[in-house]
Amino acid sequence: MKLSHWSALKRDALRTALADVPTPSTDAAQPLALLERCPSAGETPLRDVPALADRLTAGHVHVKDERGRMGLGSFKALGAAYVIASDAAAGSVAGQTYVTASAGNHGLSVAAGCQAFGATAVIYLAETVPDAFADRLRAIGATVCREGAIYEESMAAAAKAADENGWVLLSDSSWEGYVERPHKLMEGYLVLMAEAVRQMPEPPTHIFLQAGVGGLAGAAAAYARHAWGADPRIVVVEPEAAPAIFAALHAGAFVTTEGPSSAMGRLDCKEASLIALAGLARDADDFLLISETEGADGAALAAEAGLPSTPSGAAGLAGALAAKDALGIEGTSRVLIILSEGPET
Numbered sequence: 001m002k003l004s005h006w007s008a009l010k011r012d013a014l015r016t017a018l019a020d021v022p023t024p025s026t027d028a029a030q031p032l033a034l035l036e037r038c039p040s041a042g043e044t045p046l047r048d049v050p051a052l053a054d055r056l057t058a059g060h061v062h063v064k065d066e067r068g069r070m071g072l073g074s075f076k077a078l079g080a081a082y083v084i085a086s087d088a089a090a091g092s093v094a095g096q097t098y099v100t101a102s103a104g105n106h107g108l109s110v111a112a113g114c115q116a117f118g119a120t121a122v123i124y125l126a127e128t129v130p131d132a133f134a135d136r137l138r139a140i141g142a143t144v145c146r147e148g149a150i151y152e153e154s155m156a157a158a159a160k161a162a163d164e165n166g167w168v169l170l171s172d173s174s175w176e177g178y179v180e181r182p183h184k185l186m187e188g189y190l191v192l193m194a195e196a197v198r199q200m201p202e203p204p205t206h207i208f209l210q211a212g213v214g215g216l217a218g219a220a221a222a223y224a225r226h227a228w229g230a231d232p233r234i235v236v237v238e239p240e241a242a243p244a245i246f247a248a249l250h251a252g253a254f255v256t257t258e259g260p261s262s263a264m265g266r267l268d269c270k271e272a273s274l275i276a277l278a279g280l281a282r283d284a285d286d287f288l289l290i291s292e293t294e295g296a297d298g299a300a301l302a303a304e305a306g307l308p309s310t311p312s313g314a315a316g317l318a319g320a321l322a323a324k325d326a327l328g329i330e331g332t333s334r335v336l337i338i339l340s341e342g343p344e345t
Contacts (some may be wrong), residue, residue: 001288001289001290001294001319001322001323002240002246002288002289003286003287003288003289003323003326003327004250004286004287004288005285005287006125006244006249006287007284008015010249010250010252011249011281011282011335013194013252013253013317014252014277014281015276015278015281015282016251017253017254018166018274018277018278018281019178020150021174021179021274021275021277021278021337022179022183022274022278023086023189023222023278023279023282023305024186024187024221024276024277024278024279025082025183025186025190025219025221025222026190026220026223026224026225026226027100027187028187028190028191028193028223030086030187030189030207031187031188031191031194032191032194032236033080034082034085034086034089035082035142038245039212039281042275043084043195043326044064044065044066044067044069044195044280045064045065045197045199046062046063046064046066046199046200047062047063047065047197047307048061049060049062049063049171049305049307050303051269051305051306051307052301052317052337053335054140054335055230055301055321056320056321056324056325056329056335057331057332058206058324058327058329058331059330059331059332059333059334059337060328060333060334060335061253061320061335061337062196062199062200062204062334062335062337063144063307063317063337063339064192064195064196064199064336064337065307065339066192066313066338066339066340066341067309067339067341068120069082069134069192069298070112071072071262071296071343072105072108072109072112073108073245073341074105074109074293074313074340074342075105075189075192075216075294075338075339075340075341076105076108076143076172076187076190076341077108077109078107078109078188078192078198079107079109079172079185079186079187079189079215080098080106080109080110080113080170080172080182080223081109081110081112081183081188082113082185082187082188083111083113083181083184083185083188083331084113084114084116084117084119084170085116085117085168085187086184087117088117089170089306092157093117093118093205094118094119096120096129096162096167096168097119097120097121097122097167097168098110098113098119098120098121098122098167098168098169098170098227099121099122099123099124099158099161099162099165099167099169099170100113100121100122100123100124100155100158100169100170100172100310101123101124101125101147101154101155101157101158101171101227102123102124102129102133102153102172103123103125103129103151103212103265103266103268103269103342104129104130104133104151104265105133105265105266105341106172107121107123107125107133107137107142108133108136108137108140109125109341110123110170111137111141111142111159112139113310114142115140115141118131118287119176120143121137121141121142121332122142122143122145122158122161122171122265122268123142123145123158124146124148124150124154124155124158124161124169124328125138125144125145125146125147126146126149126151126154127146127148127149128149128150128261128265129265130253130265130344132344134225136145139301145161146159146298147265150261150270151258151268151269152269152270152272155171155173158171159171165197167294168181169181170185172185172186172213172215172272172273173213173215173269173271173272173273174275174276175273175274176274179274179275182215182266182273182275183275185194185215186275186276187219189215189216189219189220189221190219190272192338193219193220193223193227194223194295194337195242196256196336197223197224197227197228198270200336201229201233201258202334203228203230203231204228204257204334204335205231205232205233205332206232206233206235206320206327206329206332206333206334206335206336207221207224207233207234207235207335207336208235208316208317208319208320208335208336208337208338209219209221209234209235209236209237209271209284209316209338210236210237210238210253210264210267210312210313210315210319210340211236211237211238211244211245211267211339212238212244212266212267212268212269212277212312213240213269213271213273213276214236214244214245214272214276214277214280215273215275216338216340217236217245217276217280217284218221218273218275218276218277218278218279218283219279220338221236221279221280221283221284222274222279222283223232223342224283225283226265231259231260232336233285233327233328234283234284234285234286234287235284235286235287235319235320235323235327236280236284236286236287236288237288237289237290237291237292237315237318237319238267238287238288238289238290238315239259239262239264239267239268239292239295240259240262240289240290240292240309241259241260241261241264241268241292241293242256242257242259242262242264242267242268242270243259243268243289244269244271244272245256245271245272245276245277245280245285245287245315246288246289248272248277249280249281249287249340254271254272254277256270256271256316257271262292262295263292263295263296263310264292264295264310264311264315265310266310266312266313266341267312267315269276269345274312275302280331282321286323286327288319288322290315290318290319290321290322291318293310294318294319294322295311295312295314295315295319296311297318297321297322298311298314298315298316298317298318298319298321299311299313299314299318301314301321302314302320302339304335307339308342308343309340309341309343310338310341310342310343310344312338312340312341313339313341313342313343314339315340316337316338316339316340317337317339320335320337
């Protein structure tokens with residue numbers, strides 16, 4: 001475990017470097033309105049889990065349980081499918097092909113959105129993505145292409161295919177010259193935080209947000225500040241093997257990181273989303289790297305509490321467990337964690 005509270009100088013340097021990049025939206029009204037028309041889009045539960053509070057020596061641990069979101073098993077259902085639904089409302093989906101790269105759950109959202117609105121989905125997967133995800137994508141009508149050893153290489157292949165074929169690239173990350181669609185996609189993630197704000201009996205003292213490219217963390221942190229102000233301590237959790245946000249804050253600029261493959265596969269992204277970086281440089285307090293062992297410990301603890309997930313899905317819990325003393329978690333603390341996906345099947 002490595003924990004840093006970056007200085008204002010580091011944050012300002014990164015925000016200056018990203019001055020032309022939009023920060024995450026805090027307007028949840030449109031995605032909430034669209035989801036109200038979707039029969040599978042029921043609210044996910046917020047669980048007060050005493051067993052986890054005992055392990056963290058906290059007063060309460062509240063778990064926003066995204067494992068059943070829209071039948072896709074992940075918060076990612078709120079992202080790409082929302083963008084496609086928005087396109088459909090504007091009348092620009094018929095006959096369209098959407099292409100993306102995915103570490104798993106984002107691809108499911110693209111495929112489900114395409115299936116619902118009569119479009120075609122093409123999903124590029126890196127070699128490290130489990131076959132189970134490829135099978136789930138094909139089961140809902142997506143064409144699956146294997147390309148590259150890591151996520152970034154599969155994304156480059158998806159972008160090339162979009163250019164060559166006139167397809168719509170729908171990434172959950174953002175980079176220079178590509179911000180409009182991922183900004184809209186991150187707006188969809190606000191739904192889970194808008195629900196959590198309504199469901200929390202009191203504002204949290206600590207919020208743990210796992211990050212791959214940072215879309216969930218960036219959107220959730222922005223909405224948390226919008227709703228609760230400066231009081232909650234917001235902690236971003238990444239694998240040591242993929243410290244994209246941590247390294248960017250350290251450098252004061254966007255960087256590409258290197259490292260081995262992580263068992264926290266949905267978080268194993270070596271480059272952060274620019275939109276997420278711009279938002280988290282403003283909104284987050286602490287940046288935490290966890291080891292593979294600590295990630296596994298988080299998943300094991302979630303399972304013990306009756307909330308089976310994966311090392312990716314339970315990474316926020318893993319971070320809270322690893323850094324509870326350093327972050328001042330005590331008997332009066334109210335900890336909010338997002339359980340972002342269900343167990344692999």
